[in-house]
Amino acid sequence: MIATNPTDPTTLTRKDFQSDQMVKWCPGCGDYAILAALQTVFPKLGIPKEKLTVISGIGCSSRFPYYMDTFGFHTIHGRACAVATGVKAANPDLSVWVITGDGDALSIGGNHTMHAMRRNVDLKILMFNNQIYGLTKGQFSPTSKMGLKTKSSPMGNIDEPAHPIALALGAGATFVARTVDNDAKHLMATFEAAARHKGTAFVEILQNCVIFNDGAHESYYSPGARKENLVYLEDGKPLIYAEGKKGIIANGFGKLGTADIDSPEDPRILKHDASEPSGTLAYALSRMVHPDFPVPVGIFRNVEQTPYHELMDAQIAQARETRKADLQKLLSGSVTWKV
Amino acid sequence: MNDTSTTSAHSSQVVDLERVVIRFAGDSGDGMQLTGTQFTDAAAFLGNDVATFPDYPAEIRAPAGTTAGVSAFQMQFASVDIKTPGDEVDVLVAMNVAALKVNLPDLKKGGILLVDIDGFGPKDLEKAGSTVNPLEDGSLADYRVISLDITALTTQAVAEAEVGAKAAGRCKNFYTLGMMYWLYDRPYDITLDWIQKKFAAKNPAVAKANALALVAGHNYCDTAEIFANHFRVEKASTPAGTYRRISGNEATAMGLIAAGVQSGRQLFLGSYPITPASDILHELAANKHFGVRTFQAEDEIAGIASAIGAAYTGALAITTTSGPGMCLKSEGLNLAVMAELPLVIIDVQRGGPSTGLPTKTEQSDLLQALYGRNGDSPVPVIAASGPGDCFWTALEAAKIALQSMTPVIMLSDGYIANGAEPWRIPVASDLPTISVKNHLDPETFKPYLRDERGARPWAVPGTPGLEHRIGGIEKQSVTGNISYDSENHQKMTLERHAKVAKIADELPPTKIEGSTEADVVLVSWGGTYGAVSSAVDVLNASGTKVAHIHLRWINPLPKDLGALLAKFKTILVPELNMGQLRLYLSGKYGLPMQGLNKVKGKPFKVSELVEEVQAHLQEAK
Numbered sequence: 001m002i003a004t005n006p007t008d009p010t011t012l013t014r015k016d017f018q019s020d021q022m023v024k025w026c027p028g029c030g031d032y033a034i035l036a037a038l039q040t041v042f043p044k045l046g047i048p049k050e051k052l053t054v055i056s057g058i059g060c061s062s063r064f065p066y067y068m069d070t071f072g073f074h075t076i077h078g079r080a081c082a083v084a085t086g087v088k089a090a091n092p093d094l095s096v097w098v099i100t101g102d103g104d105a106l107s108i109g110g111n112h113t114m115h116a117m118r119r120n121v122d123l124k125i126l127m128f129n130n131q132i133y134g135l136t137k138g139q140f141s142p143t144s145k146m147g148l149k150t151k152s153s154p155m156g157n158i159d160e161p162a163h164p165i166a167l168a169l170g171a172g173a174t175f176v177a178r179t180v181d182n183d184a185k186h187l188m189a190t191f192e193a194a195a196r197h198k199g200t201a202f203v204e205i206l207q208n209c210v211i212f213n214d215g216a217h218e219s220y221y222s223p224g225a226r227k228e229n230l231v232y233l234e235d236g237k238p239l240i241y242a243e244g245k246k247g248i249i250a251n252g253f254g255k256l257g258t259a260d261i262d263s264p265e266d267p268r269i270l271k272h273d274a275s276e277p278s279g280t281l282a283y284a285l286s287r288m289v290h291p292d293f294p295v296p297v298g299i300f301r302n303v304e305q306t307p308y309h310e311l312m313d314a315q316i317a318q319a320r321e322t323r324k325a326d327l328q329k330l331l332s333g334s335v336t337w338k339v
Numbered sequence: 340m341n342d343t344s345t346t347s348a349h350s351s352q353v354v355d356l357e358r359v360v361i362r363f364a365g366d367s368g369d370g371m372q373l374t375g376t377q378f379t380d381a382a383a384f385l386g387n388d389v390a391t392f393p394d395y396p397a398e399i400r401a402p403a404g405t406t407a408g409v410s411a412f413q414m415q416f417a418s419v420d421i422k423t424p425g426d427e428v429d430v431l432v433a434m435n436v437a438a439l440k441v442n443l444p445d446l447k448k449g450g451i452l453l454v455d456i457d458g459f460g461p462k463d464l465e466k467a468g469s470t471v472n473p474l475e476d477g478s479l480a481d482y483r484v485i486s487l488d489i490t491a492l493t494t495q496a497v498a499e500a501e502v503g504a505k506a507a508g509r510c511k512n513f514y515t516l517g518m519m520y521w522l523y524d525r526p527y528d529i530t531l532d533w534i535q536k537k538f539a540a541k542n543p544a545v546a547k548a549n550a551l552a553l554v555a556g557h558n559y560c561d562t563a564e565i566f567a568n569h570f571r572v573e574k575a576s577t578p579a580g581t582y583r584r585i586s587g588n589e590a591t592a593m594g595l596i597a598a599g600v601q602s603g604r605q606l607f608l609g610s611y612p613i614t615p616a617s618d619i620l621h622e623l624a625a626n627k628h629f630g631v632r633t634f635q636a637e638d639e640i641a642g643i644a645s646a647i648g649a650a651y652t653g654a655l656a657i658t659t660t661s662g663p664g665m666c667l668k669s670e671g672l673n674l675a676v677m678a679e680l681p682l683v684i685i686d687v688q689r690g691g692p693s694t695g696l697p698t699k700t701e702q703s704d705l706l707q708a709l710y711g712r713n714g715d716s717p718v719p720v721i722a723a724s725g726p727g728d729c730f731w732t733a734l735e736a737a738k739i740a741l742q743s744m745t746p747v748i749m750l751s752d753g754y755i756a757n758g759a760e761p762w763r764i765p766v767a768s769d770l771p772t773i774s775v776k777n778h779l780d781p782e783t784f785k786p787y788l789r790d791e792r793g794a795r796p797w798a799v800p801g802t803p804g805l806e807h808r809i810g811g812i813e814k815q816s817v818t819g820n821i822s823y824d825s826e827n828h829q830k831m832t833l834e835r836h837a838k839v840a841k842i843a844d845e846l847p848p849t850k851i852e853g854s855t856e857a858d859v860v861l862v863s864w865g866g867t868y869g870a871v872s873s874a875v876d877v878l879n880a881s882g883t884k885v886a887h888i889h890l891r892w893i894n895p896l897p898k899d900l901g902a903l904l905a906k907f908k909t910i911l912v913p914e915l916n917m918g919q920l921r922l923y924l925s926g927k928y929g930l931p932m933q934g935l936n937k938v939k940g941k942p943f944k945v946s947e948l949v950e951e952v953q954a955h956l957q958e959a960k
Contacts, residue, residue: 051801074811085648087651
């Protein structure tokens with residue numbers, strides 16, 4: 001058998017990441033833009049192609065690995081984070097990307113998503129949030145808005161929706177971001193930042209399902225609505241939106257409010273700091289829900305913390321330093337006798 | 340006890356015995372497991388054959404003094420080859436009323452009963468739900484009862500260690516152990532050494548107290564003449580070699596580490612703690628210097644899912660569990676079937692269904708292992724026959740998984756997992772090597788192109804030019820692309836079955852033990868080997884001719900099995916379940932079979948198997 005040399009990452013282009021499989025999402029699906037963005041970002045990461053591993057669960061978004069010409073594993077419903085944890089723990093040399101949806105990651109797979117983030121496993125988790133179950137043809141999901149009428153909620157959804165960013169922060173994720181499927185530049189910048197982070201990067205992507213929940217995010221993320229309804233989180237910069245006419249202020253203990261402002265220098269305006277260790281502001285931002293608030297997009301939290309695989313590697317290295325791996329010694333144990 | 344000769348030594352008679360069964364019983368906190376283990380080590384060290392059966396409650400510390408909290412450790416030691424911890428007990432040590440109440444039914448008539456009267460006060464009676472003191476109501480007339488205030492004797496004996504009254508009383512297990520050492524004419528040095536190693540550095544006072552108690556118990560018997568005789572059990576004539584004591588879970592863990600070394604693969608365990616399988620996780624976590632990666636997952640599902648992820652990267656991947664965890668792992672197991680990745684799933688069976696009997700043994704996960712998944716999903720199933728065999732079974736399960744690129748289920752059970760026996764230590768350099776290579780060449784790479792065993796290539800992430808996708812959706816033959824084509828599904832289903840069936844090509848011919856002239860055969864599997872084999876010996880010795888086939892591989896079955904079974908007039912299938920192997924074999928071969936079935940959370944007794952077989956044969960006449 002012939003071993004081939006590692007690929008030179010500098011020669012890679014977007015084309016290198018397009019597989020020969022026909023993409024079978026519905027025409028107009030937000031997933032196309034996300035696929036294009038990731039195929040564009042991968043060649044820029046300086047990582048040999050063979051080390052990029054894409055792992056998904058079940059759902060429309062989870063078909064993603066078939067369309068990426070990388071190592072890919074389309075696993076089972078909800079378990080992508082658990083499989084990916086095994087991949088990264090067994091071979092820390094790989095760059096492991098998890099593709100999942102709101103149902104896959106937060107409902108059936110909620111437990112694994114939470115624990116991957118808690119352990120700070122070095123996974124890049126891209127969660128496509130279309131607030132609906134698409135592949136099973138239109139039932140409400142854990143992020144569906146209250147009152148949403150679907151096949152399984154004909155009188156309206158009575159489940160309080162989950163807030164993915166708040167959940168990620170609560171679980172201790174070290175990198176938490178939100179981006180949108182209709183802004184390629186923002187998508188790619190967010191993916192690149194996630195790739196640079198050492199540890200779990202949780203990225204919520206507001207994504208549109210044209211068939212079962214069309215326009216779910218339209219009122220705040222359409223090109224026309226963005227200015228008034230999205231607030232871009234930029235490190236060290238004031239939290240302003242509506243072309244600088246409005247800003248986010250502290251409004252009593254632990255609460256946020258919005259204010260009309262004349263200048264971005266207005267001392268009431270909060271400055272964003274994703275590296276702030278407690279994550280208090282990030283959490284408050286994560287609870288800002290449209291239409292009472294603009295929707296924050298960008299990086300909520302980005303802190304340094306030793307990733308899981310490094311801790312595991314360190315223990316193995318330490319054990320190897322103190323004890324020799326002698327199989328005969330292991331088999332013999334401490335108390336033996338001769339017959 | 341079979342008395343064979345009488346000699347004299349010390350002040351009392353020494354009687355030679357062939358075999359002895361002792362059971363230490365007390366509260367969960369009384370240290371009975373430790374006492375039993377120490378006696379076992381000493382017996383094994385002196386050359387006896389030994390077999391043990393720890394029996395403890397699921398609750399860590401059930402209310403003290405109640406029958407729910409009774410913890411017992413039974414062991415048989417012998418000058419002959421033994422395969423079980425024994426049916427009836429020759430000596431029962433009972434530290435309180437509850438321990439006596441639970442364990443007395445197993446003490447043979449005329450057996451020795453040693454009780455600590457400190458555990459027989461009014462409160463102890465009440466806690467055990469007894470109204471009259473069994474030491475006073477004449478109910479123990481059939482036994483040789485020795486009642487002593489062991490707690491008080493211990494407290495006096497350890498006074499100079501100054502550990503306080505409570506800690507002093509806790510040494511009573513060592514006092515009792517010292518007494519048993521005297522009774523069976525064996526030195527206590529091994530345990531003294533052990534006490535030094537275990538406690539001296541951490542807590543010298545405790546070490547001193549335990550040592551004083553041990554010696555005092557021994558000396559008390561020597562001077563007080565409480566036993567009329569003491570006994571000797573000579574060395575067993577075991578094959579020459581170096582031995583150690585081993586439990587099934589220890590052996591399983593070592594088999595896995597050995598498989599990692601012999602295959603040159605990193606060993607990865609994804610596991611969630613569950614009784615009685617957790618010790619495998621503990622053992623592997625303690626052996627990180629072999630490069631073993633243990634991941635204590637958030638649940639059973641993540642246990643298998645992480646193992647699948649590790650297998651995908653080229654590791655020898657393992658997940659360990661018991662029945663309830665098996666239920667949760669079925670979907671993951673099917674992913675490994677479809678993705679055709681090597682994986683070893685170890686199910687240490689316990690009483691079911693549901694939470695069932697967590698600390699008690701059973702063999703009732705067999706059909707689940709064979710069939711408990713959606714779709715036509717063939718998975719090889721191998722079962723260990725005893726504590727030491729767990730090593731060889733784990734090694735073989737790993738070898739087959741790697742060679743055939745398939746998940747393999749290894750069945751163990753609570754009885755052999757916790758039970759221990761002397762084990763002839765294998766020579767590491769004589770172990771089989773497992774040579775399975777990663778695929779490297781992009782030119783010849785097809786993700787689902789099969790080799791002569793039906794295995795697909797192992798192409799791990801990080802290998803240039805082998806980028807490909809796998810998953811749980813049906814694969815197109817050869818290319819591995821998604822395929823919903825009906826003809827292809829039929830083809831792939833057959834290929835998956837053929838791959839598992841082919842494992843039988845490399846299995847040795849089936850061994851028939853027992854009588855060669857019998858027209859009756861007992862077919863067993865898993866942890867009942869010792870009891871069934873012993874029963875077959877007893878039956879043949881008493882003139883009832885029976886043969887014995889013990890199955891190691893249950894899927895695939897040995898190729899010669901059907902023809903062998905067809906030669907017998909009567910096929911009896913003893914199992915600790917309602918007849919799962921019998922159903923399976925009947926379906927495979929269409930032969931009439933009768934079951935000898937028991938689901939009491941306990942292993943078979945040799946005597947009950949002998950009686951059942953005789954009853955069956957009587958009925959047939």
